[in-house]
Amino acid sequence: MEISFAGKQALVTGAGKGIGRATALALARCGARVTAVTRTQADLNSLVQECPAIVPVCVDLADWAATEAALKDVGPIDLLVNNAGCAVLQPFLEVTPDQFDLLFNVNVKAVLHVSQMVAIGMKARGSGGSIVNVSSQASQRALRDHAVYCATKGALDMLTKVMALELGPHQIRVNSVNPTVVMTKMGRLGWSDPEKARNMKSRIPLGRFAEEEDVVNSILFLLSEKSSMVNGVALPVDGGHLAC
16 A cells, blocks of 8 residues: 655654654655654654654653744644653552653643644644544553553543544544554563563464554554544554454
8 A cells, every 4th residue: 555645744753762763754755744853862863864854853742831832833734643652650559649740741731732733733724634643552451550551541542532523624633543562672671571471462362562563554544545534543553452
């Protein structure tokens, strides 16, 4: 399936590493002009070295005012991927207010904020657009020590649906992808314990974790006109885990 984003402007958050970086590079290969947002300048530097056409923006999305200042002049955006997120594992009885606030600020509040800024422009131009939020199977499946993370992803899925409802009349589609464990550098490290990995894989009918390209390909599909009637969907990229 050939997908082209020639002439499109894309913005990807959390673009320094993992899924976000792979998505930014894939969009650039498909012809989009990409703005890459992350909080780590070194990651942006290496990304631009790899693809000089990418426009870098360094900002901590947990800071509302700094985000407003950094993104107010990025120009018209047609495609938005809200990938930035964080995970802090704490048993339910040990959850702390600071970690609760951090996860909700990054995983939910920042998505709302960046999407507002982008969607206002999309609506004003009247040309529509597509937004993909990177959620998780954790939005629908309880995971030990992930109380706050699971809650943020559940909130993100519902935010996606409300955005789809309210922005749809302006031809702005909003969907999410909900991966299982993804074999990014961080994923490989976090699931390096063979017993831990085996237990999780045993609950995935395909018997494996996702690779970065599995998620990226799903994001590209949802951004593209190939999915022009898909709106408000949470797309599992989980090998059938949520089907069980």
